[in-house]
Amino acid sequence: MKNKQEPGMTLIVKTITRLTVGLILLYGIYIVLHGHISPGGGFAGGVIIALSFIHLMLAFGKDVALKKLSQPVASFFESIGALMFLSIALLGLFGGYFFFNFFVNKGEPFSLFSAGTIPLSNIAICFKVGAGLFAIFMALVLFKGTGKDK
Amino acid sequence: MIEYILCLALFCIGLYCVLRKRNIIKIVIGLGIIEYAINLLFVLTSYRMNSRAPVLDKGVVITNMVDPLPHALVLTNIVIGLAVTALIVAIAIRLYEKYGTFDITKIRKLRG
Amino acid sequence: MVLGAIVAVEIEDLLSSVIAVGAVGLALSMGFLILKAPDLAIVQLVVEILCIIILIRATIKKDLSIIKNGRWFFNTFSTLLFIFCFLVFAYFALKELPSFGEPIMRVAKEYIRQGLSKTGATNIVSSIILDFRGYDTLGEATVLFTAVIGVLAIMRKVGRINEK
Numbered sequence: 062m063k064n065k066q067e068p069g070m071t072l073i074v075k076t077i078t079r080l081t082v083g084l085i086l087l088y089g090i091y092i093v094l095h096g097h098i099s100p101g102g103g104f105a106g107g108v109i110i111a112l113s114f115i116h117l118m119l120a121f122g123k124d125v126a127l128k129k130l131s132q133p134v135a136s137f138f139e140s141i142g143a144l145m146f147l148s149i150a151l152l153g154l155f156g157g158y159f160f161f162n163f164f165v166n167k168g169e170p171f172s173l174f175s176a177g178t179i180p181l182s183n184i185a186i187c188f189k190v191g192a193g194l195f196a197i198f199m200a201l202v203l204f205k206g207t208g209k210d211k
Numbered sequence: 212m213i214e215y216i217l218c219l220a221l222f223c224i225g226l227y228c229v230l231r232k233r234n235i236i237k238i239v240i241g242l243g244i245i246e247y248a249i250n251l252l253f254v255l256t257s258y259r260m261n262s263r264a265p266v267l268d269k270g271v272v273i274t275n276m277v278d279p280l281p282h283a284l285v286l287t288n289i290v291i292g293l294a295v296t297a298l299i300v301a302i303a304i305r306l307y308e309k310y311g312t313f314d315i316t317k318i319r320k321l322r323g
Numbered sequence: 324m325v326l327g328a329i330v331a332v333e334i335e336d337l338l339s340s341v342i343a344v345g346a347v348g349l350a351l352s353m354g355f356l357i358l359k360a361p362d363l364a365i366v367q368l369v370v371e372i373l374c375i376i377i378l379i380r381a382t383i384k385k386d387l388s389i390i391k392n393g394r395w396f397f398n399t400f401s402t403l404l405f406i407f408c409f410l411v412f413a414y415f416a417l418k419e420l421p422s423f424g425e426p427i428m429r430v431a432k433e434y435i436r437q438g439l440s441k442t443g444a445t446n447i448v449s450s451i452i453l454d455f456r457g458y459d460t461l462g463e464a465t466v467l468f469t470a471v472i473g474v475l476a477i478m479r480k481v482g483r484i485n486e487k
Contacts, residue, residue, distance in 0.1 A: 092365070096446065096449050097446050097449050097450070098446060099446065100361035100362045100364075100365060100446065100448075101362065101365060101446075102286075102362060102366075102446075102448075102449050102452070103453075104286060104289075104290050104366050105362070105365045105366045105369055108290075108366070108369040108370060108373060109369055111373070112369065112372060112373060115373070115376065119376075139468070139471065142464075143464060143468060146460075146461070146464060147461070150457060150461065179449060179450065179453045179454060182453045182457075182460075183449070183453070186460070186464070189464055189467065189468075190290065190467065193467050193468065193470075193471045194293070194297075194373060196471050196474075196475065197294075197297045197301075197377075197470070197471055197474045198373075198376070198377070198380075200301070200474050200475050200478040201297075201300070201301065201304070201377065201380055201381075201474075201478065202380070212417070215417055215420065219410070219413050222409070223406055223409065223410070226402075226405060226406055226409060227402060227406060230398075230401065230402040230405060231398065231399075231402050236340075236341075236378070236381065236382055237340065239378070240340060240341070240344050240378075243344060243348075243374070244344070244347065247347060247348065247351050250351070250363075250367075251351060251354065254354075254355060254358050254360055254363065255358070256420060257358075257360075258358050258359065276435055276447075277358075277359045277360070279434065279435065279447045279448050279451055280434065280451065282360050282362060282363055282448045282451075283448050283451040283452040283456060283459070284459070285360075285363055286362060286363060286366055286448065286452060287452065287459055287460065287463045289363070289366050289367060289370050290366070290370065290463060290467065291463060291466050291467070292370075293370050293373060293374055294466060294467050294470035294471075295470065296374055296377065296378075297377055297470060297474055298470050298473050298474055298477075300377055300378065300380075300381045301473070301474045301477045301478055302477060303381060304381055304478075305477055305478070
């Protein structure tokens, strides 16, 4: 803790974080998009994306991370995810029942654009889980910051 | 059969922790251990000898596959467990702010 | 894993206890990988990291006096009674479970047979949770949404001053 005037941890942690945050975010996006081909899916990818932002916040202090993704934006993304998932479910009603996989041409297997509505649902769940967990963590951190005067 | 018995032992440790300890964080840990035991039980019931993971492969016809239905149920359960843990921890922090301790018996005494 | 759980329960220091729970979770993740469930292994690993971060957030920076356990008689007796009841029920339940290595697969057979042709996804678990059993995932999303709202409402600063 040599540089106490700057928020966050030491120089080593900051440098390594600057290198690795992008890779973690990219890995999360890869897991989400390939959720219907390889193991993974919306839950794991969403949690990994939330972890990348939490990593940023732990290393650099809360101001830098809040500049990237503030709390209203997180709430907005979470609502968008929920509405997207529900609308995909409702669109299936055109085919006859809830959660109907309404694309006629499913695409060939083992390619990225296949499997009808499943990638869309994966992306929706990814938004929802990532933004929701980040909002939970941010609520805990902000409470610790402001509750000291009590 | 020995796997089921180890899983039950894990459950019993979690139950002992929840009922016996007086610290709120220890109670949260006990709930987490119980959740692990239940997930492990579900996955153990779905295992099949000499089988493959439930992912289809290119050009290979798979006849022997693990039961994928408990995997889906457990996948849902893990994320719900995380949400419940976060909620309990939030309540615990608020209780610490109000009473200054994590001890449940002292909280009860202060209230009465 | 059982040893890790015993250490996690019995150790005095809270931070060491939380780290022992992390060890239990990682062992569980490896167990999922051995039991041929790669999806669950990934999710369990990642969720465990986040859970440890939240628990450490709760325990750190508080001058925790080590709370001695209450050793009164009634608590011990009731704990042993509950564990005994659970073991009795578990003994009857163990006889009904399928033996290890031979699952029942009454429903899942249809899912595996028709999964590729109906959904087009090659990951069967993904096709189950998002297509065949979409209602489960919808309910899970609702639970997560409720948890987020609950945390935000508990941790709120405004409106708590009037209470004191």
